[in-house]
Amino acid sequence: MGIFIEIDGTRYGPGNVLIIAELGTSHGGDMAKAKELVSAAAEAGADCIKFQMVYADEILHPKTGTVPLPGGPVPLYDRFRDLELPPDFYRELKEFVESLGLLFLCTPFGIRSARELRGLSPLAIKIASPELTYTALLRETASYGLPVLLSSGVSTLGDIEYALSFYPRENACILHCVTAYPAPERDYNLRVLGSLSAVFGAAVGVSDHSMDPELVPALAAAMGAAAVEKHFCLSRDDPGLDDPIALPPEDFRRMVRAVRKTSRMDPAQAAAELEQERGRGLVQAVLGDGIKRLAPSEAENYQRTNRSVHALRDIQPGESIEAGAVASLRTEKILRPGLPPVWEARVIGRKARNFIPAGEGIRFEDV
Secondary structure, three states: OOOOEEEOOEEEEOOEOEEEEEEEOOOOOOHHHHHHHHHHHHHOOOOEEEEEEOOHHHHOOOOOOEEEEOOEEEEHHHHHHOOOOOHHHHHHHHHHHHHOOOEEEEEEOOHHHHHHHHOOOOOOEEEOHHHOOOHHHHHHHHOOOOOEEEEOOOOOHHHHHHHHOOOOHHHEEEEEEOOOOOOOHHHOOOOHHHHHHHHHOOEEEEEEOOOOOOHHHHHHHHOOOOEEEEEEOOOOOOOOOOHHHOEOHHHHHHHHHHHHHHOOOOHHHHHHHHHHHHOHHHHHHHHOOOOOOOOOOOHHHOOOOOEEEEEOOOEOOOOEOOHHHEEEEEOOOOOOOOOOHHHHHHHOOOEOOOOEOOOOEOOHHHO
């Protein structure tokens, strides 16, 4: 018997999987495009539509580096600035999503976006993988008393344990994830779902960044997933940041059918059927050994996509570090990582030992 998570009176777990269409910011701020995406995802069989509430200052420093786009490299900070939208945009989307009988879900990335999201009265909340150790955000969202889905890409068991310490276990679902775009199917190690559920006593699921519409989601459902999340697009040629690895409607529909089928099957039977179709070697590689570790495709991202304490401006040697001079941000492209977010409050008020350039992570030796 698996462990369930309850959202608005519905229990999701083995046999009743919550299927999440991750739209993120692929609407580009266009309400008509957003509603078209929602409608298409609903027709493709999604139970839940997820968005991202973005404020660049909550996520990274302006000096974090560039992202390659078709028109050439663009500063990643500027790309996030372009995605900033007022709360009323999400309020209208929530009303539209719920008018279709679907669950509205959204990811905040800091205190401002979390509080604005709370003002929309969501039924649940999602924490993205890079924020799994972001102390201030975990504490803030835990105070809302909502069911929470925690993505666990590029994380260790200790990171997951830390995040779960803020929430009641019965109110949480750990979404196993590989932080690579795209993520190789063979990196997913889906037997880890049982391991995570046993260790933490919480519901589990998968947030899948692989390109295959069926393999990882179907096997995850067979392994007892309570939720399956997959990026959704109208076309992989669309300009959204995640569109190149998202599922167009027909592929998403295939995923839904596969998940519904295997979620009701004995795990061994489901694996055997998939082995006949896809080969035993591939299926067993995707299932893995169940030991939680950083996947090969994401290991180099550890401490870079995660949050750490960074200087918001130049800090001079001997200067007392003020609260407004530091923040827990994603390190990302070219900056050095700093101390984990739990140390942010302890850095404030201490004197800088070294010159700390704006944007760089603050290390033990700097204070």
